[in-house]
Amino acid sequence: MRNVDDSMDKNLFDFEVDQQAKTVVWGPESDLEGIQYDLNVIRGIPQGPLMEPSKVENLIDNFNARDSDVYICTYVKSGTTWCQQIVHLLRNNGELGDKSYSESIPWLEAATSPILSQWEATGHTVESIMETEGPRYFKTHANLQDLPGRSSANPKVIYVARNPKDVVVSLLHHAKDKPCFHFNGNFSKMLHYFMEGNCENGSWFKHVLDWYNESKQNPNVLFLKYEDMTADPPGAIKKIADFLEMDYTPELIQKVTEKSSLKFMQSNTVNAEMKKAGIKSHFRKGGAGGWVDHFNVRQSAAFDAVYRELMRGSGLTFNFGGDLVM
C-alpha cells in the first residue's frame, strides 16, 4: 500500500454518513476542482454519458418485462462480462458460436443509445427487443428500483457483486480507457467520486445492499460474489445453471469453465465493435486484492471505517483478497 498522500488535507476520518443515500462526504469539494468526469443523471443516479435520460426513463417505466426474462445485473466493474460469457456458453452447449456476448445478451438500457448499442447491444433496438419471442437475456446495471419493467413482471436476476475496493480501482481504468467520460483525474479523485456516490451507477453500497436484501426475499434473484466465483468457477457455473433450470453434464461445465476463464477471454473474446470504436477491452487483471497497489494507508483505513458503518447489520461481507474478509 502507498504512503499517505498529503495533498488531501481534510481529515478523512471526519466523515458524515448519509444512511439513506448510503454515501459519505469524503473530502472538500475543492479537491475536485478542475476534474472532469462526464455522466448523465437518470432518476437521481449518475450513469454513463452516452445514455439519454428521457429514453432510459421511458424504458424503465414502459418496458414489457416478462417473467421468463433473465437479467445479469451488476454495479459496474464487478464481473458483468464474465457472467455474460458464462450464460452465453451455457445456452450454446459450451460453444461461443457466431454471436458475441453483446449480441446474445445485450445491455438493455444501451439499446436506447445509437452509439453505445453498437458494442453493448449489437444488432438490437428497443423495438426489436420488445418484439422478441421466447426467452430474453439482458445485461443491466440498474439499481433495484430502476430495473426496466420491474413493476409488470418478476424476471430472473443474476446479481454479481465484487468487493468495492477492487471495484473502484477497476472503475478508474474504465473511466480513463473510455474517451466518452473525459475523466482527467487520478485514483484519489475517483475514490472521492465513488464514496460520494457521484460515479457511474451511484452509490455502490446502495446498489449492492438493495439487491442483496431483495435476493433474501425473492427466489428469482440469485446473489453471487465475484470473489467466490473466482475461487470456484465450476461451482459458480453450476449455481447459475441450476438457477436458470438448465441441464448440464460435467463436460459442459468443464467447457464453460475453460472458455470463460480470464485468460481465455483475454485472447479469444473480441468485441469487434468495441475495438472499432478504439475502446480497450473489459479484460484487465481481474482477481481480488489488486486495490493494495492504489490505496494509500490513510485512504484504506478511512474507507474501512465508512464501509463498516454503511454495511453494519446487513449480514453481507466480502473477500478483499489475501483472505481478508469483512
Ligand code: A3P
Ligand atoms: P479488473 O479491472 O479489476 O481487472 P465488468 O465486466 O463488470 O466491466 O467487470 C470488469 C472486471 O472483471 C475487470 O476487472 C476484468 O478484468 C474482470 N473480468 C473480466 N472477465 C473476467 C473473467 N473471465 N474472470 C475473472 N475476471 C474477469
